[in-house]
Amino acid sequence: MNRLSAGDWAKAALEALAEGGPAAVAVEPIAVRLGTTKGSFYWHFRNRRALVEAALELWEQDTERMIAALDGVGDPALRMRTLLENAMADPVDSAISFRLISAADDPAIAEVVRRVSKRRLEFMQTALEEMGTPxxxxxxxxxxxxxxxxxxxALRRIGASDEPLTDFIDQVMAEIALPPS
Amino acid sequence: MNRLSAGDWAKAALEALAEGGPAAVAVEPIAVRLGTTKGSFYWHFRNRRALVEAALELWEQDTERMIAALDGVGDPALRMRTLLENAMADPVDSAISFRLISAADDPAIAEVVRRVSKRRLEFMQTALEEMGTPxxxxxxxxxxxxxxxxxxxALRRIGASDEPLTDFIDQVMAEIALPPS
DNA sequence: GTCTAACCATACGGCAGCGTATGGAAGGGT
DNA sequence: ACCCTTCCATACGCTGCCGTATGGTTAGAC
Structure with missing residues (x-):
């Protein structure tokens, strides 16, 4: 057999979101993608809203994992650089973040993406303050x-900039007044 | 009477896009907004696609106007500062730009927003080069x-940052290595 | 005043996605 | 072997939006 779990649906939903935006988080298309039907979906979830929330939770956990991993790095400058390198190397998260923000008309999405964004901002701000920045x-x-x-x-998405994000690490580091590598 | 023109529809479409995203550029809702019906719309436009294109053209013209106005400023540093101040003071364009980029799954939208973005990037890059930057x-x-x-x-949109954009002008100026005011 | 072109309202058919209902298959417990 | 729980397929009705068809209304030319 090829039975699915709620997690499989959530993962597929997050992928669909990253690729096609909020409108692509639709039950029937994702069912096709998973090689199944709505029957499976409505067994695991109450409705479409619940699927979106599950996908959001997956995404939020990624951020928490990343922060947890970096919290052990004592030197704030190194912590920031590692964060930037990880972030820039992975084009998926920025794409999802972007998509989610543009889908923030949905209050449920807005709340999660706001919480995650604030968390990230605070984490980075703390690093700078540890370095003595007011x-x-x-x-x-x-x-x-x-x-x-x-x-x-966003610029990469529309092809206005085709340079890899990693090309800009030093520029971004300079922008937040950190020493280049 | 209260008769409408194609331009009225295009303007309303651009507003709807800025507020509600691409999904909000829907004929019947906009008709309600304008206090009329689809009958009016399909008199002025062939289909929904044509409406989107008209709205895009409106937006593109704004950029051209802005560039034309600034082209007369001889000093590139002043030109950049004026550009930034204008851009930061108007929250509408950045919202629309953001919306359009996230709606870039539609090839028609993608093409326009890519063209406009490249135009803006080149315009600013030229200013920097005139100042001697490689x-x-x-x-x-x-x-x-x-x-x-x-x-x-994007951050303002979700409420992760509530500071007005103008608070960041000096920071952005510094980031692209221009003298502060 | 009449006629005509421009403009709009309404009714309709079609499609895509949501959610429900219901019946069936698969596999483990006993 | 049986049953019962878990999981899925299919059929259906509903809604919102697109696009068409068709008839009505208004403003100005004459």
Whole structure:
């Protein structure tokens, strides 16, 4: 047999979201993708909304894992650089982040993406403050820096910039006033 | 009476796009918004696609107007600062840009938004080069800088940053290595 | 005042996706 | 061997939007 779990559906939903945006998180198309039918879906989930929420939870956990892994790095500058390198090397998260933000008309999505974004911003701001940067300055640098992460993903998406994100690590590091490698 | 023109529809479509995203560019809802019915719409336009294209053209013209206005400014540093101030003061364009990029699954939208984005990037890169910045450095700074413009709009949208964009002008100026005001 | 072109309202058919109902298959416990 | 739980397929009705057809209304030319 080829039976599915709720997790399989959630994973597929997150992939569909990253590729096709919120409109692509549709039950029947994903069922086709999984080689099954709606019958399976409505066994595992109450409705479409529940599927979206499950996908969001998957995504939120990724952020928590990343932060947990980096929390052990004592040197804040190294912590930031590692974070940037990981983030820039993986084009999937920025794509999903972008998609989710544009899907923020849905209050459920908005709430999660806001929570995750704030978490990320605070994590980075803390690193800068540990390096002696005043709070308000750190805040501005991080907002602009994280903004450029999101925005560059957007530019790559439409083909306005075809350079790999990794080309910009030093530039972003400089922007938030960290020493280049 | 209260008769409408094709331009009224295009304007309303662009507003709907900025507020509700691509899915909101729907004939019947916009008709309600305009206090009319589909009958009006299909008199002025062949189909929904034509409406989207008209809205895109409106938006593209805004960019051309802005560039034309700034082309007269001889000093490239002042030109950039004026551009940033104008851009940051108007939250609508960044919202639309963001929406359009996330709607780039539609090839028609993708093409326009890519063309406009490239135009903007080139315009800014030229300013930096006029100030003596090497081409490749200018390119990186502009991509990151314009990226942060888009990304910060995203962050404001979800409420992860509630500061007005104007608070970040100096930070962005510094990021692309321009003298602060 | 009449005529005509421009403009709009309404009714209809079609499609895609949501959610429900219901029956069936597969496999482990006993 | 039987049953019961788990899981899935199919059929159906509903809604929202697209696009068409068709008839009505208004403004101005004359």
């Amino acid at each position: 709070s308000d300055v750190a805040r501005r640098r991080i907002v602009v820096g994280y903004g450029s992460y999101l925005g560059m993903a | 081409s490749d450095v200018a390119r990186r700074r502009i991509v990151v800088g314009y990226g942060s413009y888009l990304g910060m709009a």
